[in-house]
Amino acid sequence: MNIGEKVKALRTERGLTLKQLSESTGLSTGFLSQFERGITTIAVEHLSTIADIFEVKINYFFDDEQEVEPIIRGYDQPVLRILNNMIYKQLSPVPEDKEMAPKLIEIMPHEEREFPDSYPHHGEEFVYILEGILTLNLDGKSYQLYPGDSAHYFSTLDHNWDNQTNRVVKFIVVHYPSDY
Structure with missing residues (x-):
């Protein structure tokens, strides 16, 4: 899961719309939509603001939680x-x-x-x-x-x-x- 997908997952889990997140961060809904879809990147200071809104540490977005397949060849x-x-x-x-x-x-x-x-x-x-x-x-x-x-x-x-x-x-x- 990339950073934008993690933000979207938190946003939907908390029941926030793109518009509400836009108002809380000062970032446009269009930009946030593109970021969540992986089309654009985000500055660390804006990601820090998003982390504060969702009450998670910023490293939450960088932790690589690789999915492990249930098989060994x-x-x-x-x-x-x-x-x-x-x-x-x-x-x-x-x-x-x-x-x-x-x-x-x-x-x-x-x-x-x-x-x-x-x-x-x-x-x-x-x-x-x-x-x-x-x-x-x-x-x-x-x-x-x-x-x-x-x-x-x-x-x-x-x-x-x-x-x-x-x-x-x-x-x-x-x-x-x-x-x-």
């Missing part, structure tokens, strides 16, 4: 972290204000090693396997999950997962509440 998934042969990718464009935390995790094949320790934490998790075979340890039991398989469990149970194969494992995990 597959080619543009941000990498959150790389840890122990695992790549964590963010699947939510603005995870900070959400309750769930969906991630794509890729576990690379690695030399044979001990299975990572299981641990509990607050919340619940949902896991959906996309590729490979994921070994899930859950509450003392071991499960092999294949593409298309899923698991949903309380995170308060001891749990962990690993790739015990020589191929990449890809899966989606959703934590609730968010752990971003």
Whole structure:
């Protein structure tokens, strides 16, 4: 939204006509109309007067409130972290204000090693396997999950997962509440 559009939004929100704003600012209705439509610019002192009329700080008009699309393209998934042969990718464009935390995790094949320790934490998790075979340890039991398989469990149970194969494992995990 440009500055003129922000002024128009405030004006209509407050129920003022162009004529009323013109009388309050000393600027012509024609000029204000052109400014609101983005045809002309405005001097800072006049914008300051408008800010005073609407009881907002002048930086209100300059704050860039970029709208965030509710999607992340597959080619543009941000990498959150790389840890122990695992790549964590963010699947939510603005995870900070959400309750769930969906991630794509890729576990690379690695030399044979001990299975990572299981641990509990607050919340619940949902896991959906996309590729490979994921070994899930859950509450003392071991499960092999294949593409298309899923698991949903309380995170308060001891749990962990690993790739015990020589191929990449890809899966989606959703934590609730968010752990971003």
